[in-house]
Amino acid sequence: MQATEQDSKKRHPMNRFFTQFLAACLMASTSLIVAAAQQPPGTSSDELVRAALQSLQKADTDRLGELWESGSSVLKSRVPKTTFIETTRKARLSMGPVTARDWSSVARLQYRAGNESGFPAGLYANVDLVTQLGNGKSASERISFAMENNSWRFTGYVIAPPTPSSATPAAPLAPATSSAPATRTTQLAPSSASDARAPEVEAAVHAWAAAWSARDVGRYLLAYAPEFTPANRQQSRKNWEEERRARIAGKSTISVTVQGLAISIDGQTATARFRQTYRADDLNEVGRKTLEFQRSGTQWLIRKETAGV
Incomplete structure (x- = not known):
């Protein structure tokens, strides 16, 4: 607040x-x-x-x-x-x-x-x-x-x-329904002065999702820190970026929705956990996602991305 x-x-x-x-x-x-x-x-x-x-x-x-x-x-x-x-x-x-x-x-x-x-x-x-x-x-x-x-x-x-x-x-809201209010409550893990920066982390999450939804590959990739390591550690950063570009550009429509966002901050790092709904053409996937952020100047950049947790 x-x-x-x-x-x-x-x-x-x-x-x-x-x-x-x-x-x-x-x-x-x-x-x-x-x-x-x-x-x-x-x-x-x-x-x-x-x-x-x-x-x-x-x-x-x-x-x-x-x-x-x-x-x-x-x-x-x-x-x-x-x-x-x-x-x-x-x-x-x-x-x-x-x-x-x-x-x-x-x-x-x-x-x-x-x-x-x-x-x-x-x-x-x-x-x-x-x-x-x-x-x-x-x-x-x-x-x-x-x-x-x-x-x-x-x-x-x-x-x-x-x-x-x-x-x-720019940062899409979750679908407005009244069936399950608790799924859209954003939670902040208790901490001290770092709590004040939670809206910055939240903004970073929604900007990342908005860029992905807009198929804006350049803005999407800028959300990731230089030290970001792909989930497949055998894959180089360059190959990962090329793969992401191809996958995003290959879809005619993409929609990424973030629900139940929970943020915790520890010094210059932050963790955001949420329920992700991904729709692209005929594909519709719902699952858990965790983004780990590193503060860089005034920005929060993704250093690790994990699905299913």
């Missing part, structure tokens, strides 16, 4: 106040986001999605005073009720009528005392949704919560700018 964005997008001007308010605390990221260490009993992803939809129903019906009253102490201590109502109403009206919503990610983060954002220590959560609008466009909405007195309390609402519904994001 640091102020980082994967494929950063400008927020709607009417919603700038809340974007700034939540940026440090609530990971103003447009994609699938980093979750926390431990989840308290009885607080499943399903419950968070339901709570988010209930909050949005209040926003849709202009019950913003009621929404603020139900909010967390974090919200109430930082945003006056009148300011919240006025700003959120303008932001919500800018979207126009909503025809459908579906969640895209659920994220949790455990704040430690003395964190950089200055927010109280505790557990926070984001629910990101893909929203279809009456004008044929789509938008991204984020509802944020804080855990207080063993229950999730509303903390903030952010709207990303509308985009044409046919547009394909």
Whole structure:
């Protein structure tokens, strides 16, 4: 929940106040986001999605005073009720009528005392949704919560700018279905200051998948570190690259989806584990994938790739 964005997008001007308010605390990221260490009993992803939809129903019906009253102490201590109502109403009206919503990610983060954002220590959560609008466009909405007195309390609402519904994001979202929310929760193994860089690793994973999906071989190969060793250790790096170029170029369509991303960071190295769905022409494969990253300057590059774990 640091102020980082994967494929950063400008927020709607009417919603700038809340974007700034939540940026440090609530990971103003447009994609699938980093979750926390431990989840308290009885607080499943399903419950968070339901709570988010209930909050949005209040926003849709202009019950913003009621929404603020139900909010967390974090919200109430930082945003006056009148300011919240006025700003959120303008932001919500800018979207126009909503025809459908579906969640895209659920994220949790455990704040430690003395964190950089200055927010109280505790557990926070984001629910990101893909929203279809009456004008044929789509938008991204984020509802944020804080855990207080063993229950999730509303903390903030952010709207990303509308985009044409046919547009394909650079880092594709997992298919929006409601059957198995837990499979799309990104998890972060507990660590110290290195947690702040987890969104960078997540962005690297999705950029790699997006390049592969776009059949952009040059960008795909740039995701790998110079010291990357192919799984077949008898194969040279040059032969591996030639093989990858041929395989990717030989497909008319490719789609790579990342689900259930779990990230752990140890100094200048990181490990990302996830469920990969690969579709290419008539081929459809689903399996586990592990990418090991090495930090190089400001980049996270793949040094090892393992399937099935």
